[in-house]
Structure formats: structure tokens, C-alpha cells
Amino acid sequence: MEALSETMTRTFTKEAVASAFQNIQAAICEGLEQVDGKASFSKEEWQMASGGGGLTRVIANGNVFEKGGVNFSAVQGKLPAFMKDKVSAEATDFFATGMSIVIHPFSPQIPIIHANIRYFETNAGDAWFGGGIDLTPIYVDEEQARFFHTQLKETCDQYNPEYYPKFKQWADDYFFITHRNETRGVGGIFFDYLKGNDNTSLDEIFEFVKAVGNTFLKAYVPIAEKNKTLSFTEEQKNWQLIRRGRYVEFNLVYDRGTRFGLETGGRIESILMSLPEHASWIYNHKPEEGSEEEKTLQLLKKGVDWA
Amino acid sequence: MEALSETMTRTFTKEAVASAFQNIQAAICEGLEQVDGKASFSKEEWQMASGGGGLTRVIANGNVFEKGGVNFSAVQGKLPAFMKDKVSAEATDFFATGMSIVIHPFSPQIPIIHANIRYFETNAGDAWFGGGIDLTPIYVDEEQARFFHTQLKETCDQYNPEYYPKFKQWADDYFFITHRNETRGVGGIFFDYLKGNDNTSLDEIFEFVKAVGNTFLKAYVPIAEKNKTLSFTEEQKNWQLIRRGRYVEFNLVYDRGTRFGLETGGRIESILMSLPEHASWIYNHKPEEGSEEEKTLQLLKKGVDWA
Numbered sequence: 001m002e003a004l005s006e007t008m009t010r011t012f013t014k015e016a017v018a019s020a021f022q023n024i025q026a027a028i029c030e031g032l033e034q035v036d037g038k039a040s041f042s043k044e045e046w047q048m049a050s051g052g053g054g055l056t057r058v059i060a061n062g063n064v065f066e067k068g069g070v071n072f073s074a075v076q077g078k079l080p081a082f083m084k085d086k087v088s089a090e091a092t093d094f095f096a097t098g099m100s101i102v103i104h105p106f107s108p109q110i111p112i113i114h115a116n117i118r119y120f121e122t123n124a125g126d127a128w129f130g131g132g133i134d135l136t137p138i139y140v141d142e143e144q145a146r147f148f149h150t151q152l153k154e155t156c157d158q159y160n161p162e163y164y165p166k167f168k169q170w171a172d173d174y175f176f177i178t179h180r181n182e183t184r185g186v187g188g189i190f191f192d193y194l195k196g197n198d199n200t201s202l203d204e205i206f207e208f209v210k211a212v213g214n215t216f217l218k219a220y221v222p223i224a225e226k227n228k229t230l231s232f233t234e235e236q237k238n239w240q241l242i243r244r245g246r247y248v249e250f251n252l253v254y255d256r257g258t259r260f261g262l263e264t265g266g267r268i269e270s271i272l273m274s275l276p277e278h279a280s281w282i283y284n285h286k287p288e289e290g291s292e293e294e295k296t297l298q299l300l301k302k303g304v305d306w307a
Numbered sequence: 308m309e310a311l312s313e314t315m316t317r318t319f320t321k322e323a324v325a326s327a328f329q330n331i332q333a334a335i336c337e338g339l340e341q342v343d344g345k346a347s348f349s350k351e352e353w354q355m356a357s358g359g360g361g362l363t364r365v366i367a368n369g370n371v372f373e374k375g376g377v378n379f380s381a382v383q384g385k386l387p388a389f390m391k392d393k394v395s396a397e398a399t400d401f402f403a404t405g406m407s408i409v410i411h412p413f414s415p416q417i418p419i420i421h422a423n424i425r426y427f428e429t430n431a432g433d434a435w436f437g438g439g440i441d442l443t444p445i446y447v448d449e450e451q452a453r454f455f456h457t458q459l460k461e462t463c464d465q466y467n468p469e470y471y472p473k474f475k476q477w478a479d480d481y482f483f484i485t486h487r488n489e490t491r492g493v494g495g496i497f498f499d500y501l502k503g504n505d506n507t508s509l510d511e512i513f514e515f516v517k518a519v520g521n522t523f524l525k526a527y528v529p530i531a532e533k534n535k536t537l538s539f540t541e542e543q544k545n546w547q548l549i550r551r552g553r554y555v556e557f558n559l560v561y562d563r564g565t566r567f568g569l570e571t572g573g574r575i576e577s578i579l580m581s582l583p584e585h586a587s588w589i590y591n592h593k594p595e596e597g598s599e600e601e602k603t604l605q606l607l608k609k610g611v612d613w614a
Contacts, residue, residue, distance in 0.1 A: 060590060253560075271486075280585050
């Protein structure tokens with residue numbers, strides 16, 4: 001009965017969620033094109049055999065962005081076996097819509113950025129939202145990390161003062177490269193299975209999730225704009241390639257969305273557009289003591305209070 | 308009782324296996340140094356807290372080899388939970404020794420090579436060998452692929468005529484990038500859980516596994532020697548970087564040894580020395596029809612009869 005009482009508070013349709021996500025996708029692409037000043041996002045529509053499809057938008061070889069994608073999808077089908085323990089026993093079909101972004105700038109002065117918002121429902125009344133935004137600087141600028149987290153906190157606080165601390169910790173735990181014992185970057189927020197409860201309707205969560213999507217540009221663009229004019233050395237570029245290698249490790253080994261996509265036979269090019277154009281692995285690479293690279297490594301830890 | 312009858316045919320000690328593997332490691336490093344003509348393998352000894360350790364040997368920035376490692380390890384400890392269904396109920400402790408190689412040449416004319424031999428036993432009498440060799444050409448040269456497979460087949464045939472066909476198919480199935488629907492390269496042989504049976508003692512299997520290790524240089528060096536003088540274009544280099552990206556995908560998503568290492572807290576730099584120094588991901592890259600790159604893709608399929 002829990003699922004039923006939750007859905008009673010839901011007045012939106014799944015089409016409304018998909019449409020809102022697609023609008024956010026369009027706004028984000030436009031905002032990033034302005035930052036880049038040269039490249040624009042391609043548009044590629046695709047369909048899945050089981051129903052639905054998506055719109056993949058890719059930017060490449062820009063002034064600022066080397067490779068990046070903003071992907072929207074709205075798909076439906078028979079519930080995969082591994083989802084059965086997460087939904088009502090009667091559920092047989094699912095609908096899922098999401099928008100996800102990964103942007104790899106050319107310059108090591110500009111952080112990699114990732115964001116995702118998603119919605120899942122079944123024909124048995126299960127329904128929840130998830131999402132997150134996290135920043136991966138090649139060199140951590142503490143002021144900018146604070147700025148980024150402050151933007152996220154402000155959005156969270158408008159909906160629930162408990163959200164930011166909870167979702168910030170969730171991001172620390174999620175965006176963690178266990179085998180390296182380091183966080184992917186300076187984190188951000190991450191949340192999943194937000195189904196609503198007695199105090200918060202699913203309608204309100206839908207509003208929150210849209211607000212998270214709309215926070216993307218305000219949290220990232222000022223950082224990208226400020227740093228895009230900075231010069232960089234070959235050594236800094238090499239460090240970027242190594243950090244991108246860690247990004248690849250995270251995405252292929254741990255990222256749930258990536259592994260879900262690979263295992264369910266999603267569109268590979270859309271799933272793996274999160275990978276950088278170039279990445280490096282240097283055996284046993286250790287930054288020099290006291291170097292900027294080492295300072296960054298010191299900050300790639302859980303539990304740093306950025307906001 | 309099955310485990311017992313198997314172990315009755317075993318007259319070697321685990322130290323003898325470790326020692327044989329280490330000798331093969333030394334011979335392979337020497338052989339590869341001769342091919343390179345400039346760089347030599349470093350030596351790095353390491354210990355694991357639970358017991359045992361290893362010797363990691365790495366080559367970098369040579370004439371021929373950009374990055375490569377030949378890793379030996381012999382470790383022991385408490386049996387990990389996920390191994391319990393593979394061993395006798397009474398087993399509590401394991402010993403594992405292995406030697407594994409991944410070599411990434413600079414030139415796209417020279418294939419990436421991988422090989423591995425390994426032995427596992429428990430304190431309850433379980434004991435088995437595993438191993439494999441597979442070749443990943445950036446451009447498939449059919450004559451060389453046949454040469455490579457023929458060497459492996461000759462070694463297999465000396466021990467059992469059923470080995471090559473069986474282990475060749477096992478390699479096709481194992482070195483397969485499911486989400487790309489392509490094999491990693493032209494395959495080779497792969498085998499695991501060789502415990503011996505009424506016809507074949509574990510002693511004989513030990514001999515076979517050593518022979519596989521000793522086949523490495525004969526199967527690879529002639530190819531590397533022949534191709535190392537060939538020139539290559541920037542376009543061919545870019546194709547190499549893309550194929551290396553697929554190698555990274557295989558190792559991080561599917562390779563059992565890599566995932567076992569990451570999950571059991573092995574020495575990360577030794578586990579991930581298999582990753583290339585540089586790799587690329589280009590969104591939706593498709594080779595031109597009729598190009599050499601496309602011809603290679605056509606050959607990255609299961610079931611090609613190379614020997």
C-alpha cells in the first residue's frame with residue numbers, strides 16, 4: 001500500500017517529466033554554446049526497439065570544449081530482472097526518462113562537469129526521482145569549489161534544509177574511486193529513489209529536480225568563463241590526461257548509469273560519450289611533494305566542507 | 308572426494324609453480340628487451356599485508372614499446388567470500404601465483420599483446436591452473452594472425468589435441484567486448500579451472516601451462532620484429548588510440564583478473580599497468596567503407612578459424 005499512498009500525491013504525467021527534462025537539455029546546450037563561442041551541439045535522435053528513444057547532443061572541437069554530450073532519453077519496456085527487488089511485486093513494465101551531461105574542456109584550467117536528472121516509474125505505481133551534479137577540477141581551486149557547492153546548497157535549501165548535507169555526503173560516497181581511495185573531484189550532490197513521503201509530495205520533488213537541472217548553468221558557467229582565458233603548460237595538460245584516466249576508471253568500473261546502460265543494451269555511443277577524447281595512464285605516477293598536483297590530490301577526499 | 312583424487316596426482320609444490328612462473332617472467336622480459344633495443348624493464352618488489360607479494364617489471368618509452376608490464380605475484384590469505392562456491396567447503400585459506408603481461412607498442416603496426424598464467428590452491432586440497440594469450444592488432448594482418456594461432460596450436464597439440472579448439476573458443480568468448488559486439492583482437496587461447504582428471508594429471512597440466520608461458524616469445528617476437536621497421540601515419544596512430552580505448556573498456560568492464568584485483572585490494576599500479584599510456588574515445592567514430600580500419604573491424608569477430 002505504500003506505493004499507492006505515494007502516488008496519490010503525484011499529479012504530473014510522465015510526459016510532463018520528459019518534456020521538462022528536454023527543455024532543460026535545450027537550455028543547457030544553449031548556455032554551453034555561449035561559453036564555447038565556436039562549436040555548437042549536434043542533434044541525433046535515436047529509438048530503442050522496446051519503445052521510446054532519445055536525443056543525443058554532442059559538442060566537439062570547440063574553443064573551450066573538446067568533447068561533451070548532453071543526452072536526453074525517455075524509454076519504456078519490460079522491467080529488467082535486476083530491478084525487480086526495487087519495485088512493487090506487481091510491476092511488469094517501466095518508463096524511465098533522464099537527462100545527463102558530461103563535458104570535457106580542452107584546458108586543464110577548466111573542470112570537467114557532470115550532471116544528471118532522472119525519473120523512473122512502473123505500471124504498478126512505483127515512481128521516483130534521482131539526480132546529481134558533481135565537479136571534477138584538474139586543479140582544485142578552493143574558492144571555486146566553494147562557489148560551486150554554495151550554488152547547489154542554495155537550490156537544495158529552497159526545498160528542504162536537510163537535502164544539501166544529505167545529498168552532499170551521498171555524492172562523496174558515490175563519486176568515489178574505491179581502488180584509488182580518492183574522490184572523482186570535489187563532489188557536489190547525488191540523490192536517488194526520492195519517492196516522496198508524508199511531508200513531501202512527489203510533485204514537490206519534481207519541482208526540486210527541475211531546480212537542480214536549472215542550477216547547472218549558474219554553478220558551472222561562471223567557473224568556465226573565469227578560467228577559459230587562463231594559459232596552461234604541457235605539464236598541466238599531462239596532469240589533465242591522467243585525471244581523465246581516473247574519470248574513465250570511475251565511469252567504467254563504478255558508475256551505475258554506465259553499467260546499467262551497458263548491461264541493458266542501451267545506445268553505446270550515448271552511454272560512453274561521457275569518456276574523454278584523450279586520457280592517459282602513467283605507471284605509478286606520483287606528483288612531486290608540494291606541487292599543485294599534489295595539493296589537488298590532498299583535496300580529493302570525502303567529507304570536505306565546501307559550502 | 309573429487310578434490311582429493313585430483314590432488315593425488317600432484318607432486319609439485321606451490322613454491323615450484325611460483326618459481327617456474329618467475330623464471331618465465333625473467334625470460335620474457337629479456338626477450339622483449341632485445342626487441343626494444345633501448346629500454347629495459349624496471350623491477351619493483353611489493354608485499355601484501357595478508358602474505359606474499361610480487362615483482363612488477365615495467366618497460367616504458369622504449370624504441371618499440373611505449374608502456375608494458377610483466378607482473379609476477381605469489382600471494383596467500385583467507386579465502387575471499389566470492390571464491391567459496393568454487394572450492395571445497397572446508398577450504399579457509401588460499402594461495403595464488405600468476406604471471407601476466409600486457410605490452411603496448413608505440414607503433415600501430417605492432418599488435419598489443421597479453422598473456423597470463425596462473426595457479427590457485429586452497430588448504431583443503433583444491434588446485435587448478437588457468438591462463439591465456441591473446442593478440443590485439445591495431446590493423447589485422449591475416450598472415451600474422453595465422454602465424455600467432457599456429458604457434459599456440461602447436462603448443463596445445465603437444466599436450467592434448469582437444470586443447471586448441473576448446474581454448475581458442477574460450478578465448479573468443481572471454482576476450483569479447485559485449486557492448487561493442489566485437490572481439491578485443493584476433494583472440495588466442497584462454498583456459499581456467501584446469502584441475503586434472505582421470506586422463507591428465509595436474510603435473511601434466513603444470514607442464515602445459517609452463518609451455519604456454521614459453522610460447523609467448525615465439526608467438527609474438529617475430530611479429531614485433533617484422534613490423535617494427537614499418538612507418539605509420541597520424542591517421543593510423545589515431546586509430547590505434549581508439550582501439551586502445553576499447554582495450555581499456557574491456558579491461559575495466561569485463562576482465563576478471565582486473566576486477567578481482569580491484570575488489571580484493573591488490574596493488575593498483577600493478578593491476579592497472581595493463582592500461583595504455585594514451586587512449587582516445589571519439590564520439591560515434593565509424594571507419595570509412597573499404598578502409599583498412601573497416602577491414603580490421605570486420606575481422607574482430609568470434610569463430611574465425613586462424614589456425
